[in-house]
Amino acid sequence: MNSFERFCFNLLGMRMKAKREQYFQLRNDLTSARLKTSFEVYLSTAVVSSVFVGLISAVGLGFLTWFLKLPNIIKYKGEVPETVVFLSQNSLILGTVFVIIFSFLVFGGMTYVVLLVYPSIVAGNRRRNIDATLPYAINYITSMSTAGITPAEIFRLLGDSPIYGESAVEARYIGREIDIFGRDLIDAIRIVSSSTPSRRMKEFLQGAMASISSGGNLTDYFRTKANQYSLENRQTQKMFLDTLALIAESYVTAMVAGTLFLIILQSIMSVLGGDARPMFLYVVIYLMIPFGTMMFIIMISSMTPES
Structure with missing residues (x-):
């Protein structure tokens, strides 16, 4: 906990x-994201940070509004009600106050919402990483179990292997529950399985816990799960490649051929109509193409498995 969080x-x-x-x-x-911050500290930091951001934004935009006299830009013509006349006479003060209140609510509220959503985003990224590395981690676990190493030591060794990403982090937490808090292996697995963001990891740990409790052959269970998740991983990668091919075809059709057709068509219509400023052409070039490309990038990035 740093000084700001302590404050x-x-x-x-x-x-x-x-x-x-x-x-x-x-x-x-917060637990699934493995953020090393307690709930009370994180929520307190979110509230104070939101207030600070809201105040800074309100003061900055309010000063800018007052200095540039932006409310005076609004002009009224013709007969208007007396209320509007009064507001227009005090437009600078009222406009600045409105900008201050609006900026504080909008920027402070956005900061608060982002900070509340951030742990779920981190947990989602961890879930994707765990699902991607779990088949390889289970193969490692199977090899260690076949060599006769005890389950507790297997999870310790897996936790010390950074190449397995977030799967190693979950194993590290199992080792922490055993070594630091003095829990037995079943309780440690139960605690981690209840907080992991990955459904596949939860299923694997619960199965391991059931196998240990019933006295079953843990090595056979690890080997079965390794084969199962390896097959599922290959199927997931095939589905992703098929989906990626479909998205590529859609991008070429919509953002390359489609926009090129619109540009050529609008250019011809502008020449024939004598339009010196074809606004639709500007919209296609400066808004539709960049915005559409950005949407495709975000969509591909969100569905790409972790490496």
């Missing part, structure tokens, strides 16, 4: 403790 916690920490039930999802997201 926020000292300021609002006790009040935030009373809101634990209201922010149940946030607490789960």
Whole structure:
């Protein structure tokens, strides 16, 4: 906890403790994201940060509005009600106050929402990384189990292997529960399985816990899961490549051929009509093409498996 987080916690920490039930999802997201910040500290920091951002934005935009006299740009013509006349006479003051309040609510609210959503985004990224590395991690676990290494030591060794990404982090937490908190292997696996963001990791850990409790052959279970997840991983990669090919064809059709057709058509119509400023052509070139390309990039990035 840094100095700013400590300041926020000292300021609002006790009040935030009373809101634990209201922010149940946030607490789960913080745990799944493995953020090393408690709920009270994080929520206190989110509230104080939102207020700071809102105040800075309000002061900055309010000063800019007052200095440039932006409300005076609005002009009224013809007969208007007396209320509008009064507002126009005090437009600079009223406009500046409106900008200050609006900026504080918008920027402060956006900051608060982003900070509340951030743990779920981190947890989602961890879930994708775990799902991508889990088949290889289970192959490693199977090899260690075949060599006769105990399950607790297997998870410790997996936690010390950074090449397995977030799957190694989950194994590291199992080792932490055993070594630091003194829990047995079943309790450690149960705790981690209840907080992991990956459904596949949860299923694997729960199966391992059931196999240990029933006295089954753990090596056979690991080997079966390794084959299962390897097959699922190949199928997932094939589906992703097929989807990527479909998206590529859609991009070529919509953003290359389609926009090229619109540009040629609008250019011809502008020449025939004598339009010196074809606004639709500007919209296609400066808005439609960049915005559409950005949407395709974001869509591909969101569905790409972690490497």
